[in-house]
Amino acid sequence: MTNSYAPSPPERQNDPRPKPRSRQAQTDPVRYPSGAPAPVVTKRAFVLILMTLLVPGSAQTVAGSRRLGRIALRVTFTVWALALLAIGLLLVDRSTLINLIASPVASLLLVIGLAALALGWAALFINTLRLIRPVLLAPGIRPAVGIALVLAMVLGSGSVGYAAYLLNVSRDAIGSIFSGSGPTLEPSDGRYNFLMMGGDAGADRTGRRPDSLSVISVDAKTGKTAIISVPRNLQNAQFSKGSPMRKVYPDGYNCGDECLINAINTEVTNEHKDLYPGVDDPGAQATLEAVSGTLGIKVQAYVLVDMDGFSKLIDAMGGIRIKAGGWVPISGDMIDEANGIHGMPQGWIPAGDQKLDGYHALWYGRSREFVDDYARIQRQQCVQQAMLKQLDPATLLAKFEDIAKAGTKVVESNISSSQLGSFVDLAMKAKGKDVSRLTIGPPDFDAAFSTSPDFDVIHKRVRQLLAAGPSAGAADDTIRQPGTAAGGPLAAAGTEPGTQPSPPPSDFTPVTTTPEGEPITEEMLNQFKRLGDEQSIRNLVATNGQCAPL
DSSP: OOOTTSOOHHHHHTOOSOOOOOHHHHTOTTTOOTTSOHHHHHHHHHHHHHHHHHSTTHHHHHHSOHHHHHHHHHHHHHHHHHHHHHHHHHHHOHHHHHHHHHSHHHHHHHHHHHHHHHHHHHHHHHHHHHHHOGGGSOTTTHHHHHHHHHHHHIIIIIHHHHHHHHHHHHHHHHHHHSBSSOOOOOOBTTEEEEEEEEEEOOTTOSSOEEEEEEEEEEETTTOOEEEEEEOTTOBSOOOOTTOGGGTTOTTOSOSSTTOBGGGHHHHIIIIIGGGSTTOSOHHHHHHHHHHHHHHTSOOOEEEEEEHHHHHHHHHHHTOEEEEESSOEEEOOOEEETTTTEEOSOSEEEOSEEEEEOHHHHHHHHHOOTTSOHHHHHHHHHHHHHHHHHHOOHHHHHHTHHHHHHHHHHHEEEOOBGGGHHHHHHHHHHHTTSOEEEEESSTTTBOTTTTTSOOHHHHHHHHHHHHHHGGGGSOOSSOBOOOSSOTTSTTOOTTOOTTBOOOOOSOOOOOOOBOTTSOBOOHHHHHHHHHTTOHHHHHHHTTTTTOEEEO
16 A cells, blocks of 8 residues: 655655665775775775875875865876976976076975975875774784885975975075176176185185185086186286276286285275175175286176185085095194295195095195195196086985085175076086186296286187187196296297196196105105105105096
8 A cells, every 4th residue: 555654756856864875885995994804904005095195185085085185186286287397397498497496486485385285295194094094904904004104204295395495495595695686697708707716714804815716617508618717826917897996906906016816805895895886795896807807808707615614515515536646735834934834734635536525625725835826726626626527416416405505604606596597507518518727827827927917818818718618728627737837848839928838638647656666655744844854845746736536
């Protein structure tokens, strides 16, 4: 008999009471694992962890809150799209991508975004743990699942969080090293020319006195690089046209024997900074103008390396590897300034293959006891090349934080951060290419040339070097001591007066024995020092300007 109280079909359709789930839905082990066999529950736990790691939000979509899963998936796909866009930009226009990341506002937004992603991803992993329902797992499986979840969280959200931290470190370093704004630098005759100064600052000294001066000239299209070293004792340096210092020294920096090119920084800082209104470092800018006028090229920017913090940067890199041509002293205190005589050396850097930490690399590039300034210049060039050669992407990524933090204590520059991408791109073009070199002194000019320089000759040699590329100088990494002064038996016919050709690119053998064949040791050198026989030491270490990065 028909039940008179049974609702009509439309009434059943509008019944607000919840309908019972189908038997098939209730037995779905992914969403309803309660009645599933133990192996299925175990497999489900690991699959949910893997899904959260590879496609954040997918685990929630299939086993938890679909609304949360959809939101997380939208974020995931958006991040993937942005990552693909960044990769495409990296392949097509690398400098634009670097400039974007280096921008203070964009980098801050990126740091915040990465931090938020890391926190959100971590929250999804915690939610995945709830979906797994550890109480349903066999007791022996629970630790393995917990370890897997923690490892996946570290690999996923932890990596994104660490990327945010490193980006923030680089953001601080860029802000400390490079100027926030400045004029856009354009190539001069197709090249970018950067002055690198090794600053020697002390508590009792106003302004840094450059201990070394090198111009790194890079072809804007090919990345071919030349290094031009200017001795710190160069006299009568010429200021470039338009330099405010031409009003003070219209005929060059020629106030006597004290007017060496490395004294310009301190003099301008102490006496003439009013000539450079609005310039952050008038002394460095004036030195740049003096080097520009002396070499006859336009130097667009400077990088000033504080030598007291230099060792921190080398240590952050993990040291540098070189082949040293002769023993180099770690000099003691000066005991006879008039004759340049030091006390007993505090140590020695041996000839041969060496791995130098920051302290020893600093001494290797600065020591000039028993030799002249030009041997030191050659070693400084070698240290620069070793750093450029060994600062590869693997080293940079592995030790990025230490290198970035050390850089803020070592480097100062007037390069605008807005052009950082262009110059990083330029550095990548230059990496691996031969480097040509010229020194305004031995081995390319005689030792007396810096006292009475012929600027027409200098300008001609610089033009030849930059026009000819690596073949114009020593094309390999070897940096050699001069065999004789210019005009001697090794001078080539047709060279400019007061100059000698660069040595041919060839290898050298480190001097590790005396002419009689006895091994040179630290004790032998110290014994000569105790006896006051400085000439014997000079003879044994005369080749310590020879150097090659390994």
